[in-house]
Amino acid sequence: MRSLPRWFARLLGRGGDFDAFDGIGYWQERARKHGVRAVLNIRHTPEEVEAETRRQREILFPLLAAELRPDDCLLLDFGCGPGRFTPALAETTGGRVVGVDPIQHLLDLAPPHPRVEYRRMQQGAIPLPDASVDVVWICLVLTAIPDAAVLRATVDEVERVLRPGGLLFLVENVHRRKNPPHLRFRPEEEYLGMFPAVPLRRVGEYVDLEERISVMAARKRGE
Numbered sequence: 199m200r201s202l203p204r205w206f207a208r209l210l211g212r213g214g215d216f217d218a219f220d221g222i223g224y225w226q227e228r229a230r231k232h233g234v235r236a237v238l239n240i241r242h243t244p245e246e247v248e249a250e251t252r253r254q255r256e257i258l259f260p261l262l263a264a265e266l267r268p269d270d271c272l273l274l275d276f277g278c279g280p281g282r283f284t285p286a287l288a289e290t291t292g293g294r295v296v297g298v299d300p301i302q303h304l305l306d307l308a309p310p311h312p313r314v315e316y317r318r319m320q321q322g323a324i325p326l327p328d329a330s331v332d333v334v335w336i337c338l339v340l341t342a343i344p345d346a347a348v349l350r351a352t353v354d355e356v357e358r359v360l361r362p363g364g365l366l367f368l369v370e371n372v373h374r375r376k377n378p379p380h381l382r383f384r385p386e387e388e389y390l391g392m393f394p395a396v397p398l399r400r401v402g403e404y405v406d407l408e409e410r411i412s413v414m415a416a417r418k419r420g421e
Contacts, residue, residue, distance in 0.1 A: 222301070224379075224380045225301055225342065225380070229303040230303055233280070233307060234247055234279075234280045234282065234307060235247050239406060242407070254283075254337075254404075255283065255286055257404050258283075258413065259290055261367075261402045261413055261415070262290065262367050262415075265365055265415045266291060267365075270332040270365060271293040271294065272331055272333070273288075273291050273293060273294070273295045273296075273331070273335060274295075274334045274335065274360075275295055275296070275335050276324070276334055277298070277299055277336060277339030278298060278304075278305075278316065279301070279304045280305075280307035281297055281305075281307070281308030281309050283335070283337060284308060284314050285309055285310075285311035285314055293313065293332075294313045295313060295315075296314075296316075296317060296326065296331075297314060297315070297316045298316075298318070298324055298326075299316075299318065300318065302318055305318060322348065322351050322352065322355065324356070324358070324359050326359045328359065329364075330359055330361065331359045331364060332361060332365065333365045333366075334356055334359070334365070334366050336368045336369065338369055338370060338411070340368075340392075341370055341383060342380065342381060343382065344377065344379070344380060344381060353392055353393055356393070357395050357418070360418050362420035362421050363420070363421030365415065365416075365417050365418075366396045366417075367414075367415045368414045368415065369411060369412070370384070370386075370389050370414075371383060371406075371409055371411055372385055372389070372410055372411070372412045373411075375409070386400065386412045396416050396417070396419070397419070398414040399416055400413065400414050401413050401414060
C-alpha cells in the first residue's frame with residue numbers, strides 16, 4: 199500500500215486536525231445520534247430505514263449484476279457505514295467483500311458475514327494494496343465529501359486499489375439544491391468525468407424523497 203498523499207502528510211506534519219479538515223467529526227456525532235439512519239437522507243424516519251434499504255437493493259443490485267463478470271472476486275464497499283449493503287454484496291457477487299469506513303461507530307453496527315471483512319479507514323487511506331480490487335461499490339458517499347482536496351485524494355485512492363479492467367459502480371445524489379455545510383451536491387456530469395481512469399456512464403437512476411439519484415458504472419482502463 200502506498201504512502202499517504204503528500205498534501206495529507208503536510209497537513210499532519212503541521213499538527214493539522216485531520217478529522218476537522220475532513221468533516222469526519224460531524225459524521226461521528228451524526229452516527230452516535232442517529233445510528234444506521236445517519237447514512238440516509240435524515241428526512242427518512244427510523245421506521246423507514248429497513249424499507250428504504252430494501253428498495254435501494256431492489257433498484258441497484260440488478261444494475262450491478264448486469265455489469266459483473268465471472269472473475270470479479272473481491273469487492274470493496276467504499277464508505278460502507280453500518281453495512282446496509284455489504285453482506286448482500288457478498289451474496290450477489292459470490293466472492294469476498296471488504297467494507298471500509300472512517301467512522302468506527304458505524305462499523306460497530308455492521309452485520310457479520312463469513313465472506314465480509316470490515317476495516318476502518320484512517321487519514322483517508324484505503325487499507326488495501328494497489329490494484330487488488332475487482333469491483334468498487336460507492337453508494338451515496340462522495341456527496342458527503344465537500345472539500346475538493348479531500349475528494350481528489352479519495353478519487354486517487356479508489357483508482358489506486360481498483361485493478362485495470364476492474365468495475366467502478368457509483369451511486370450519487372445529483373439533485374440541484376443548496377449545499378449544507380457537510381454535503382456537496384454535484385451535477386451528474388461532474389461525477390461522469392471525476393475518475394480519469396474510469397470512463398463512467400449512467401446506467402440507471404431513481405428518486406429518493408423527490409431528489410434524483412444517478413447510478414453510474416464503467417471499467418478501469420488498461421485491461
